[in-house]
Every structure is written in structure tokens, then in C-alpha cells.
Amino acid sequence: MELQTILEPLGYEFFRHGLIAATLTGALSGLMGVYIVLSHAVFGGAVVSALLGWNFFLGAGAWGFLAALLIQGTARRRNIGADAAIGIVTTASFALGVALISKTRSFEQNFESALFGNILGVTPQDLIAIGAVSAVIAVAVFFGYKQLLFTIFDPEIAPIYGISTRWVDAGFALALAATIVVCMNVVGVTLIAAAIVIPPAAARLLTDSFGRLTMISIALGAVCGFTGMFVSYSWDVASGPAIILLAASAFGVIYVVTGAARGVRGRPRNTAPNPILNTDPHFGGD
Amino acid sequence: MHAVSGGYGGADVFGDVTLQIPRGQFVGLVGPSGAGKTSLLKAMLGGLPRVSGSVTVGGVPVMPGKPPAGAGYVPQIETVDWSFPATVADVVTMGRVRRMGPLPWPNQADRRAAEEILERLGLAGLGRRHIRDLSGGQQQRVFLARALIGAPDLLILDEPTASIDVKTRDDILHLLAELNRQGVTVVMTTHELNAVAAHLPSVVCVNGGVVAQGSPLDVFTAPILSRTFGAEMRVVRDEQTGGLLIAEAGWHGPFAEPRFHHAHLHDEGIPHERAGLGVSGGSSNGHAAHIHDHDRIHEDERTIAGVAD
Numbered sequence: 001m002e003l004q005t006i007l008e009p010l011g012y013e014f015f016r017h018g019l020i021a022a023t024l025t026g027a028l029s030g031l032m033g034v035y036i037v038l039s040h041a042v043f044g045g046a047v048v049s050a051l052l053g054w055n056f057f058l059g060a061g062a063w064g065f066l067a068a069l070l071i072q073g074t075a076r077r078r079n080i081g082a083d084a085a086i087g088i089v090t091t092a093s094f095a096l097g098v099a100l101i102s103k104t105r106s107f108e109q110n111f112e113s114a115l116f117g118n119i120l121g122v123t124p125q126d127l128i129a130i131g132a133v134s135a136v137i138a139v140a141v142f143f144g145y146k147q148l149l150f151t152i153f154d155p156e157i158a159p160i161y162g163i164s165t166r167w168v169d170a171g172f173a174l175a176l177a178a179t180i181v182v183c184m185n186v187v188g189v190t191l192i193a194a195a196i197v198i199p200p201a202a203a204r205l206l207t208d209s210f211g212r213l214t215m216i217s218i219a220l221g222a223v224c225g226f227t228g229m230f231v232s233y234s235w236d237v238a239s240g241p242a243i244i245l246l247a248a249s250a251f252g253v254i255y256v257v258t259g260a261a262r263g264v265r266g267r268p269r270n271t272a273p274n275p276i277l278n279t280d281p282h283f284g285g286d
Numbered sequence: 287m288h289a290v291s292g293g294y295g296g297a298d299v300f301g302d303v304t305l306q307i308p309r310g311q312f313v314g315l316v317g318p319s320g321a322g323k324t325s326l327l328k329a330m331l332g333g334l335p336r337v338s339g340s341v342t343v344g345g346v347p348v349m350p351g352k353p354p355a356g357a358g359y360v361p362q363i364e365t366v367d368w369s370f371p372a373t374v375a376d377v378v379t380m381g382r383v384r385r386m387g388p389l390p391w392p393n394q395a396d397r398r399a400a401e402e403i404l405e406r407l408g409l410a411g412l413g414r415r416h417i418r419d420l421s422g423g424q425q426q427r428v429f430l431a432r433a434l435i436g437a438p439d440l441l442i443l444d445e446p447t448a449s450i451d452v453k454t455r456d457d458i459l460h461l462l463a464e465l466n467r468q469g470v471t472v473v474m475t476t477h478e479l480n481a482v483a484a485h486l487p488s489v490v491c492v493n494g495g496v497v498a499q500g501s502p503l504d505v506f507t508a509p510i511l512s513r514t515f516g517a518e519m520r521v522v523r524d525e526q527t528g529g530l531l532i533a534e535a536g537w538h539g540p541f542a543e544p545r546f547h548h549a550h551l552h553d554e555g556i557p558h559e560r561a562g563l564g565v566s567g568g569s570s571n572g573h574a575a576h577i578h579d580h581d582r583i584h585e586d587e588r589t590i591a592g593v594a595d
Contacts, residue, residue, distance in 0.1 A: 145390030150380045153370050159351060160331045160359045161436075162384045208416035210371045211391065 009233040017127055018119035018186075019229045022243060024130050025183040026225025029192070030199035030217035031141060032179045065177040067093055069170065119186055119229065119239035130182045137175045141214075148172070149210055186225075191240045198247040199224070205251075205258045224250060290339030292329045299325040302339075303495050307473060309344070309439075312466040314482040315475040317492035318515045323475040324362070326492065327442050330473070331359055343440060358433030360443040363425055368418040374428050375400055375413035381432035403431045407461070423454035430458075434465075441465060443474040447481060459485045479506065483530040506530050 009015040070089050141148065150158040151168045158165050183192050203216035228243030235242070287306070293299040300322035307313050315323045328334040329341055332353040341347065343354035358381065378400045379392045386396055404410055407427045412420065417428060426446055433441060443462070447455040459481060466472045476482060482489055483502040491497040491505060491514040498505045498514075511519035511532065522531040 142390055143388050146380070146383050146386060149372075149376070150383055153367065153372055153377075153380070154361070156333065156365075157359060157361050160328075160333045160353045160357070161381065162353060164351070204371060208371050209373050210376060213371045 005234070006230060009230070014120050014122070015229070015233060017122045017124070018239065019226065021122045021127060021130050021186050022119060022225035022229045022239065023222050024134050024225070025179075025186045026195065026199075026221035026223070026228075026243065027218045028130075028134050028137065028179050028221070029183060029195040030203075030219070030221025031137065031214065032176055032196055063093070063177075065174050067177075069173055118188075119232065122186065126182070130186075133178045133182045137179065140171065140175060144168070144171070145211075153210075186239070188240045191244050194244045195221070195247065198244070198251050202247075202251040202254045205254050220247070220250060287326075287329070287342075288340040290329060290337060290341055292325060292334045292337040292339075294325075294335055300492070300494055305490065305496055305499065307471065309471055310466070310469060311488055312463065312472045312486055313474070313488045313490060314486040315473065315490050315492050316477070316479060316482060316514065317475075317497075319477075321493040321514075322495075323492050324444050327359070327444055327473065327475060330354075331357055331442060333359075354440065356436075356439040358436055358438030358441045360426075360429045360433045360441070360446055362445045362448065363422075363429060364445075364449065366417070366425075366429070370417075372417055373413065374404070374409065374415050374417060374420070377417055377428055378403060378413070378431045378435055381435040385436070399435055400431075403435045407431050407434075421454075422450045423457065426450060426454070426458060427461075430461075438470065440471045440473070443472070445475055445477070447474075447476050447478050455481060456485075479511070479532040480530070482506075483532060502530060503528075506532060 010019075067089050147158075147163050147168055150161065150163055151165045155165055158168075179196075180192055183195065199217040199221040200213060202220055203213045206216055207213050224243055224247040228246045229239060231237070231246060232239040232242035288304050290303045290305075291298045291301040303326065305326075315326065317323050325334055329337050330343065330348065332341075332348045332350055335350055337350055341349075343357065346354060348354050375392075375397075379386070379396050382392075382396055382399060387393055392400070400413060401410070404413060407430060409424060409427055409431065412424070417425060420428065430443070430446070433443075441462070446458055446462070450458070455478065462472050462474070463485065483506055487501060488499075489502050489505050490499045491510055493514050493516070498510045506521055508519055508521050511521065515534075517534055520533050522533075523529075524531065
């Protein structure tokens, strides 16, 4: 592929907007990758806010935040597991959104974008929202990193060392809801879970350090978002699937290469399941 | 602790506990699984969601969500997520989270403190290792290092001797004794009665509340231990060394000779249910001793009642 062909789409404003949005949301998804479950809950909020004429970002964000708190509260009851709480709240909320759409049938176009993403429809307002959310979350994670790490690693012990895990939980729920809402227009709500889970899962194969994992995950998310946009334009496929397939391919390559390296070294690495993928310690409460 | 009850959601895990641990003590909490030992420790640290009664550490009240200053806690290592991406240095510096600056990475003082404590605990040079890539004893010491890096006056440990071999267990107990000699108050839970009898100066028997408290020589008697663990226990005193050897009286176990059981129970006229056949049948009311010797039962019950009251 010639350089001219690669650079051609940069001449279009819609593509430049989409590229910035995809890169930023890729990085943001990589950063927030520990939390993968709220996207479907936010969808319900988006539908309700549209029906009631609320601002999309505020309505869907508030809904996502409340859903996160509801999951945390439900999971704190010892006889209901976090997985069950997540399943109940997110699927019920998603189902509510779908039910309202099927009932009213008044805004199918917008919500198809919300479901599957529409990078070409990224407006300057969207870009401002994505940039603002990325900046605020980056600063919050930077200064709250130690508390966040302790809370994720050891949620029962962190309070004994003076960390208010409830505030950390609430703050992260808010950040996650905001992330999903601003990512929704880029990759779509149905693909956002993959956008959030793949970068940290791939990074986990490369490092045993949480700090390095965070950096690799952010970089991988950004690179996949950036590159996926060009793939989307060149091959004329939807941007969301292009980004996700690229991320999945990167994961596959890293999986094979690290597996081969493990075979050469002759010792096991990361034999235990990936906690970032198969558990949800934050929402597990106690 | 004065008249303290507590739990997580519904029923209390322990109730009406009054317990005083003097500064500078080295105390072991013993009791069966589910006796409330871990919950008692958490109540001391403000980590139990629901607590009634009065808990103070160093004269300062402790409440849920408000841990005492100067306390370090070492959890059961079985509860640790060993696949979590954290190095030894990551875990140890967590213990300084309240002292560290606003940046996400440790500064030079934090790193030096971590290196010093790792060296002191025989873990020098392991800071960059993943926590899973260590032996059981090393893993235990990593979490001890996390507690000690904050220079605590009170060190609370939950089952620090579980899942490690005898030599490592003794090393850890000697290390704790050394810390205690340096002025640190140490409170730990354990199932290792013989280790407690051999190493610890003070013990508290727990089963939903405090059954007895004192030195192992005074507290580790067959009646008290039987009541604490709900199973027939035997204590043998070595007359030469004065040491204690504690064991479950295994003759009533599931593979005990049936003829013996039936004949014995028949002689005593005790129905099986009440005799506490099976592990859980003994309960904490002292009736497990019925099987052994009818005359001694009543003597035992009086002894137990005297201690408990």
C-alpha cells in the first residue's frame, strides 16, 4: 500500500475526527479494562434519556453510574455473587433499552449507531466529550493509582490500611460509566466490552507488573484504535469491528509468541487464570 | 474489647466478647474454623462491617472504616489472588500507602524502606519477582513485610503458620517473637495448637466468643480445648521439659472400632446423637466428653463452667 493511499483519508475532516476519537477511546478503554461489564447497562440509560429528552451523555452516564452502584450494593449481600448481580443489572437495563426501542420505533437510526458504532458521525462535541473524559480520568488514575491498585488487589484489606474503598468504588464506577458513554459512538455498545477487555488481557501476557500492564494496555488500545481507522477506511468495513478485530489479532499474536517463548524457557508463566478477565474484584464488594 | 458482638450481614459471627490484650503481649487466638477468629481480628482493625460494643486500641476507639493508627495486618495468604499482576515490591510498598506522595510510583525513600524490610526478612533481591514465583514461606514473609514497612506498634496476623512446613513455621514464629521483644504487640490466629504451646506466652480460646484466656500451660487443658473445638482433645504434659503435646482423641472417629463404640455407649446408656459421634456432633457444650468416662464428664463440665464463667 502506498503512502499516498494511507494518508489520503487524513484529508477528510470526518476521518480526522474519527481517528482522534478512535485513538483516545482506544487508550481510555485500555486504561479502564479491568471493568468490562457496564456497557449494556449504559445502553438502557441512553434509550431512556433520549425518550425523556435528556442530554445523551448525562442521561446515559448517570444511568451507568447508578447501575454500577446497584451492582456493588447487590454483590455486597453475601448470598448473591458479583457475577449474578452484574448479570441481573446489566441485562435488565439492556433489555429495557431494547424494549423501549421496539415499543416506540422512533429513533432506530441513532441507536443502531449506539449499538454498532459510527465513527463517521463523530462530531466536534463528541471529541470534546472524549477529550475531557480522557483527561479527567487520566489525572484521577495518575493520582489515585496506589489506592486503586490496593483496592483492586485486596479489597478487604485496603480499608485496614486507611483506604476508603467505597469512595474508590464510586469514583471508578463514575469513570467507567463516562468511558462507556463516550466510547459508545465510536465502537458501539455491543463491541465496547471487547474494546475494554482485549488490551489488558494482551498486556497481561507480557508483564507481571500492574504498572507496566496499565501502560501497555493504554498503548495497545490507542494503537488499535488509530490503526483500525485506516483499516476501516481502506477495506471499507465498519470502524468498530475493524478496531476490535485488530485488537483480537494483536492478542492472538502475543498469545502465540509468549506461548512459544514459554516453551523455550521451559517454565510456566501466568499459569493461573487472568484476574482481569475472569473476575470482577471491584464489584465483588466483600 | 468490651461486650463486643459483630458480623457481616445477618447473624453475629461472635457475640459478647470481652478481651483485653496488654501492650507488648504476644497472643495466639485458637479455635475451630468458623469460630470467629478472623472476624475478631477485623473488629480490632475496624474492618468488620457491623460491630456493637466497645473496641479500643491504645485507648483510641476503633470503628468500622476507621482503622487504628500504628497497626499492621497480615491476611491469610490463602485469600490472596496469586495471579494478580503484582511484584513483591508492589505488594510491600502498599503498606506505605498512607505515607507515600501523590505520584503513582514509590519515591526513593519508599524504595529504600522496601529494600530494608525485604532484607530484614530474608527476601533481599526478590523485589522484582512476581508474588506467585516464591515459596510458601517467602510469600508469607512478603505480606509480613507489607505490614512491617509501616513500623506498626500492633501486628495482627491471620493464620501466619498455615500451609507452610514446620521449619518455615518455626522461623516465622521466631521472627514474630523477635519483633515482640522489640516492643511490637503481636496478635495471631492459628490452628497449630502445639506450636502455640511451644512458642507463645499467651493464648485465647475462641468459639463464637472467648472460652478461656491465659498462658498455654493454664488454658490448654483437655476440657477447655474440647469445649473450644467441639471434639475430644487430649493434652499430655512432658514432665521433663514441662512442654505440652496436644492431640485429638481419635478413638471416636469414623474408623474407630464399632464394637467398642456400641459396647461403650450401651454401658453408658447414651444415645448416639447425644454422644457426639462424628466430627461435628460434639458441639461446644462439653458433652463430647461423655463418651470417654462418665465420672470424669461431670468433673470436666464443672471445670469448663468455672473457666467460662
